[in-house]
Amino acid sequence: MITVKNVSKEFVSNKKYPGFKGAIKGLFSNEKVSKVAVDNISFHINKGEIVGYIGSNGAGKSTTIKMMTGILTPTNGECLVNGVNPSKQRKINAQNIGVVFGQRTQLWWDLPLSESFTILKEIYNISDQAYQESMTFLNKILDLYSFFDRPVRTLSLGQRMRADLGAALLHNPKVLYLDEPTIGLDLVVKDNIRKAIKEINEKYQTTVILTTHDIEDIEELCSRIIVIDNGKKIYDGSLEKLKDTYGTKRKVSMEIKQLNAFEGIELSETLGVTPDLCSTRLDVEKNTLEVTFDKNKLQVPQVINAVMSIADVQDIQIQETELAEIVKAIYQHNVAK
Numbered sequence: 001m002i003t004v005k006n007v008s009k010e011f012v013s014n015k016k017y018p019g020f021k022g023a024i025k026g027l028f029s030n031e032k033v034s035k036v037a038v039d040n041i042s043f044h045i046n047k048g049e050i051v052g053y054i055g056s057n058g059a060g061k062s063t064t065i066k067m068m069t070g071i072l073t074p075t076n077g078e079c080l081v082n083g084v085n086p087s088k089q090r091k092i093n094a095q096n097i098g099v100v101f102g103q104r105t106q107l108w109w110d111l112p113l114s115e116s117f118t119i120l121k122e123i124y125n126i127s128d129q130a131y132q133e134s135m136t137f138l139n140k141i142l143d144l145y146s147f148f149d150r151p152v153r154t155l156s157l158g159q160r161m162r163a164d165l166g167a168a169l170l171h172n173p174k175v176l177y178l179d180e181p182t183i184g185l186d187l188v189v190k191d192n193i194r195k196a197i198k199e200i201n202e203k204y205q206t207t208v209i210l211t212t213h214d215i216e217d218i219e220e221l222c223s224r225i226i227v228i229d230n231g232k233k234i235y236d237g238s239l240e241k242l243k244d245t246y247g248t249k250r251k252v253s254m255e256i257k258q259l260n261a262f263e264g265i266e267l268s269e270t271l272g273v274t275p276d277l278c279s280t281r282l283d284v285e286k287n288t289l290e291v292t293f294d295k296n297k298l299q300v301p302q303v304i305n306a307v308m309s310i311a312d313v314q315d316i317q318i319q320e321t322e323l324a325e326i327v328k329a330i331y332q333h334n335v336a337k
């Protein structure tokens, strides 16, 4: 459905100088600065996939989405969306795609929401019957009619986001691009938006590409994620594989009465491994010993046995590394690529 092949985007802008004098200098200077926002990225997305496109601030996510939607033209390489080059065949492409930019609305600010939808019906040349069918479904999943007559500027952020999503889906596009669709929303609205995305995907096999900083969006929606860092693709695969590859740490918390028995003791020595594979933290207030270890090198029972050989354990809690921690480590370059 979507092929992105060796795509790069370089922004060239006038060099800016600090201060007022600098601003004047900038007006007369021809010095340019360039920024490679997207650097030779390739991937292929099949029909019906929901792909999370993630990376830290400024990594190049929005720039990639803008090239896939045809808003920006790549400096190098090519995008093909349903066989169409988005920046060259903008009109045909527009029929195939729906776009939501969470940071700003695509709707007419001063018009009642219903009129925005009527205009979109005309723009996309949607028949009365198809419009009715679409609206019935969209109202069911996004509850649009409860604020349909209100001007867009009076809607709450959550209502506006539901309206934007509905507007992007009115013509039943094959591909849906969502750039931070849950930004700033409360937990209930986030949940509704996620459910709506899932329903659309299941009902129409809509291909969805979403960027987000919300780990729950990824966990609940995406079977595949692409990670971009400084314009380059650094991971493309399933969520499970990401967890397996990068989430090699496991944490066991044990409640222990005589915590002082562990002072001066290196548990890694007791276990016969190097210190980088097993670290401990004592929490005197909670009476707990927290052991973090490499799950490929040590087993949970081994760790518990080692601790029990030193003191009595009252309670045990085992945790996998959370996805949020893995993603943070990737963003901070703390993992081998």
Ligand SMILES: Nc1ncnc2c1ncn2[C@@H]1O[C@H](COP(=O)(O)OP(=O)(O)OP(=O)(O)O)[C@@H](O)[C@H]1O
Pocket: 011, 012, 013, 035, 036, 037, 055, 056, 057, 058, 059, 060, 061, 062, 063, 064
């Ligand atoms: N029109 C532009 N002119 C110059 N530089 C730009 C332009 N648009 C984006 N950039 C730069 O390109 C880089 C990537 O920006 P982009 O908006 O794609 O990041 P992002 O991954 O979407 O980040 P965020 O998570 O903050 O939304 C940034 O360094 C940004 O400053």
Ligand SMILES: [Mg+2]
Pocket: 061, 062, 063, 179
């Ligand atoms: Mg962005």
